[in-house]
Amino acid sequence: MNTLLSFDKVNAYYGNAHILHDFSIDVKEGESLALIGRNGVGKTTFVNALLGQAKVRSGSIRLGRKESARWHPYMPAKEGVMVVPQGRCIIANLSVEENLLLGAATGRKGYWTVPKIYGLFPILRERAHTPGTALSGGQQQMLAIGRALMGNPTLMILDEPTEGLAPVIVDQLGDIIRQVNEQGTTILLIEQNLHLVARVSRRYLAVEKGSVIAEGIVDPEQIEQLQQFVVV
Amino acid sequence: MIQVPFFSVRDLVVDYGGVRAIDGVHLEINKGEIRGLIGPNGAGKSTFIDAVTGRRIPTAGQVQLGGEDITQLAVVARRMRGVSRSFQRTSIFHDMNVLEQVFLASHQAQAKDPERDAVAILEELDLLQYADWRAGDLGYGQQRRLDLALALVGSPSVLLLDEPMAGLTVTESRDLAQHLKRLARERNVTVLLVEHDMEVVFGISDRVTVLELGKPLAEGTPDEIRANPKVREAYLGSAA
Amino acid sequence: MLHFKYLLWLAVGVLLPQLVGSATLMSLLTQSLIYALFALGVGILLRQCGLVSFGHAAFFGISGYSVALLMRDLELGAASAIVLTLVALAIVAFLLGLVVSRIPGIAFGMLTLAIGQTVYLSALKSRETLGGADGLNINWPSSIFGLDVRLFYDPASMFVISWVVMLVTIYLLDRLFRSRFGSITSAIRDNEERARFIGLHVMLPKAVVYALSAVVSGLAGVLSAIYTGFISPETLHWSVSGTALIMTILGGVRYLWGPILGAIFYFFVKEYVGELTDYWMAMLGAVVIFIVVFAPNGVSGLLMQLQERRQKRKQDVIVRRMEVRS
Amino acid sequence: ASEKDPVRIGAVSSMSGVFEQQGQEVLRAIEFAVEEANAKGGVDGREVAIEVADDESTPDGARRSAEKLAREGHNLLIGPISSSISMTLSQNLDRWDAMYVVVASKLDALTGKSCHARMFRTNHNDVMDLAMMKEWMKTVDEKKFGIIAADYTWGHGSTEFFEKTAKELGKEVKVSLFAPLGTKDFAPYVAQLRDADVDAVWVAMVGRDAISFVKQADSFGLNDTSRLIGHALIFQYLVDATGDATHGVWGNIGYGADIDTERNRQFVAAWTEKFGRVPTENEGQAYNGVQLIFEGVKLAGSTAPGDVAKALEDAEYESIYGPALMRGADHQLQIPNYVGEVAQVDGKLRPVVEKTYPISLYSTPSADCSI
Amino acid sequence: MLGISIFNGLVYGSLLIICASGLAMIYGLRRVVNFAHGALYMLGAYIGYTLSLYLNIWFALLLAPLAMGMIGVLLDKAVFRPLQERDPLSVLLVTFGLLLVIEDLVRAFWGRGSLSIEVPALLADSIELFGNPTPLYRLAVIGLGVGSMVLIWAWLRFSRTGLYVRAASTDPLTTAMMGVNTERVNALVVGVGTALAGLAGVAAAPMLSLAPSMGADVLVDSFVVVVIGGLGSLGGALISAILLGQVQSFGTIYLPGLSAVLPFLMMIAILIWRPSGLAGNRV
Ligand SMILES: Nc1ncnc2c1ncn2[C@@H]1O[C@H](COP(=O)(O)OP(=O)(O)OP(=O)(O)O)[C@@H](O)[C@H]1O
Ligand SMILES: Nc1ncnc2c1ncn2[C@@H]1O[C@H](COP(=O)(O)OP(=O)(O)OP(=O)(O)O)[C@@H](O)[C@H]1O
């Protein structure tokens, strides 16, 4: 299997704060991988390093054929990596539909189009012309996922998508992510909610203090074993 | 224990534009009590603290402290009455040195001996060795503790802490929990603790209130809450 | 120790006119010193409150007009006219500060610009009292504060007077900003919300700093009015505020003496590039850009950085020597 | 010739700011006069040295520049445009041991209340201009007038004068408007003037504002219905910047190439040879000012400002305006004054002198001045 | 009098909105308070002057903004982008330095004197409007103002790039994350903003006069417009430009003594009432 994204001994910083320590990860084409870990261990920083928002002082990041230590935020998208950011980052002065269109900025063609997204999340069609931030938290999360799908990604990174979502919606979300994965999109799920991980991921990496400390196959029957990585 | 609630919030409603973040919350806390406030993200916990401390003016409802209505008071006036808080997103003075800002906070809170008070707090939070550092140069965890120091200094009567353990190591949060417990028992400080770390919340709270979508979902002793199926479903899940 | 430093600087100021032979250079220095005080006024507002004023020319100019009017129409003595002017300026600026310092960021700058231009245009129109666009000649009595007025006209002695005024101002400001008041204002500038939550009233200190900065600029205005004996609306124009701001930022506000250095630097650059070409403005612009790009903390920041580096190198040398010996 | 002290002229004028175009003319003429003098072997056997500085169109800038020039020995100052700049220089002449010749500022106080032993004016002041304008108005047919003036001291003074004169002459002023300095859009003013239905408009404006006004008045066709009469308006720079719009505008002129004197013919010829055109009003006035300095140096046999100033008191000499007297009582040069019109000459528009008014019209020296 | 006053207010308002919208756009995306904007307006007018000499005014109206646009892109690449991490005050000072340099460059190339551009022959006539002969050129200026606003609005509202511009002005990071090269968007916007300054300059030239210092007055008025409107907001700038035009037009008739200070008094009142301007922080 091809490797889509890999971090090789990346050390990343915010200013002088050393957050990622020799962080290494490989994402294989087609898989559904989970990155788990407590608050503040550096999961989002991993995403930020990829987007060039955290400073990578050593190590390298490879995306497809490109390898670099310094990525501009727009470059991963061009390589087919779309991010559903933590906190959703819906753009306030754009309508729901415009937010979706923004996701198609790279112009990559593929399965996903606006009608397909509306098919997936009917509520978005109803609210197509209201400002994106007038949606409830759960709806905003759907919009963020829809927006990322609009880029027809080869790899979709979801950073704690269940934050602030009602349990029922979390269930729905699990189905959707699985569906997208089956569609052929590689999934990297960053999560603390192990139920979701159990439902959608097949492999996991556990992060602690900025490094990957464990990895393995997700066994939905024995999910409690992963508990140690997320609960203090 | 004094039985008249020292601190009470009645029918609190807070709106952000069209969004109702707090929808009729009722809460009474006794003097010297530690109250845990938990709930899923976006339940309105931070908003609740904001409304109580004057950062946000509530749409409706009343906040009382020791029998006095403080709903309309300015932030500074509340602080003068002993209402003190920490922030979920660290809020410190980046360009000042550590001791200077804690000293300033202590002085403003009319501590008897502001200098000693400030040093004691820094000592307690293991920040004393950074006393002359520029706060902006501190690491994230240290900044979190400094935020906390600014809240704890000057013997507040009501302490509202917004996820104080986030960013602390396990031992640090354990120490902090013990410190809070001492404050409540020995100095009769009323504490409202918003925290996602259930071990801590259930460990030190006298009672726990659960919020969901701006409404109280349940209230009770830690054991009752832990056992409450609604809470398990809405919030605790596997954490119970 | 601190006082010793001031005494040393005092001596430097008194000796300097003796060392500078050229009258041109002396008058340039005196000029820049007066503007330095003006820039210091702008600088303390920026330093303590983070507020950028585009309207301080109003304080600089008004004080000159006010002294002139008090002497002409109320027939006050020079000293009482000056004192009265500065006190009135402090009160007015304080009240104004209570209103305007609520407005954050660049909007504050534009607001002060609007206020300044309103003052400028009003002075331009006031023909009867202020002489309109033609300005006013100020007739100073033969002595001011007991000093012969000619001392104020001669660049060398005026330099010493301005130098002393400046040193005293810096000393007092330094004392003030090192006190709790300084902590309070820097806390407010740093994080206004947090400041409120530790129990600080945020408007009052800002207004006080605003008033102080107005008085310091006004003091410069008085010195300028004495030195030149003339005042006209051009002094109130926003471009004058802009110049003071440029001096301030060029000098850097991390240190109190930054704006002062900035003003001197500005005048000298202007003077010497002006000799090279008629297009001195372009040269000045280029120098400004250069300094901003390569010295983020202004000239004063650059100097301190150089000094630190030199000290470090000295230390390195000492360490190396010791290593060699041992 | 070189063993004597050179004549050191300090030319301060506007190279930037609102007066930069007039300043440019003034400096050009001063430099011309100096070159010419040196080519003829200097003045009184002395070489003429000149140093130029920018006054940035502000009193403060002017004071800085002039002080520098004066202290470096170029203490025979000449050149600023605005009256406020002249005022501030006059305050400092003693301090700098300098002398100053006003060539363009018209404020009467400069040779009145604020006169100074070391300041001389070689151009006409407002009182002189207005005295002439009043005389001229007697010959003007139009009855109904509108006024538009710059909203500052000078504009208001001009308006007051004209309102008074109109009353005395039995004319009617239907509307008086004041436009703030820096006005860009004059349409609202033009609309009001049109509305008032006047025969002529008295225009007292300067600089870029004057240009904008004349251009816009033309585009609204105001000139077709009402004649424009300018107070210190019809300068060459205005004509250049407005083209046809100024054709036929009348007004007072401080200097014109058509002035019929021996010295002026020489000057205009030399100038035309060098620049391919006749000198403008500002250029003529500035040239005239430099000649006064030369005259003073010759009379004093010295270049010390004090000596030159003393020698110029009540000096009579031959100027480009003809025989001229530097009146000792107020230091105002006594020369004729002119009214003219913008007209085509050799295919080019320029102000042309139409009427000459004699010195005798002027009032006696201002009582406020004591030198 | 009423009709013609409104009309006159609209003419100046139109010029202002063209100029100020450029300033607002640059602020909106780059958070730069561009003091050089007035100088760019002036430079545009001078380039237009030269083009009108060698070609004609129509080409000037077309090509001068284009040239200015390229200068704008250069400005973004050479100045704003390298300095984007620096504090806004430093950048402000750099633009001030640029202002000085541009003014003197213009002096060096075109001289210090006033120049003028002839009104194009096609628009030299007047028509009767509200009982007054009104120069066609002024109507054309209103047309230009309205036209460019409609174009900009349509561009921002309906085009793909417009979508990116709007997105980047609120949340540049997320916008980039979606694959938009925000640096290119920034350069484009600074280019368009500068082109608008140039357009305003050329359009104003036949009515006003050209002088190196002509930028200063417009700069202050544009600041007033942009700040009253709410920094970075185009809609706000549009409203406040029209407001300002009317205030000046009516002020000169009904409050002649105050007309010069009216814009400033208006700004003071509005800022004290709403510190973030009419439109708040929306684009
Ligand atoms: N801008 C910043 N500057 C300095 N430190 C930061 C910054 N952002 C985050 N940090 C610190 O970096 C560490 C890692 O943060 P990160 O956001 O990657 O955590 P996370 O694993 O995503 O946590 P969460 O589960 O809360 O999202 C934390 O200690 C955080 O406090
Ligand atoms: N400034 C704001 N404007 C609009 N809505 C807001 C604002 N701040 C918070 N909200 C909304 O109000 C609700 C309550 O937010 P709040 O921050 O109080 O939640 P919380 O319980 O503290 O969550 P967390 O555990 O994530 O801190 C959320 O739906 C949030 O989206």
Ligand SMILES: [Mg+2]
């Ligand atoms: Mg995270």
Ligand SMILES: [Mg+2]
């Ligand atoms: Mg919260």
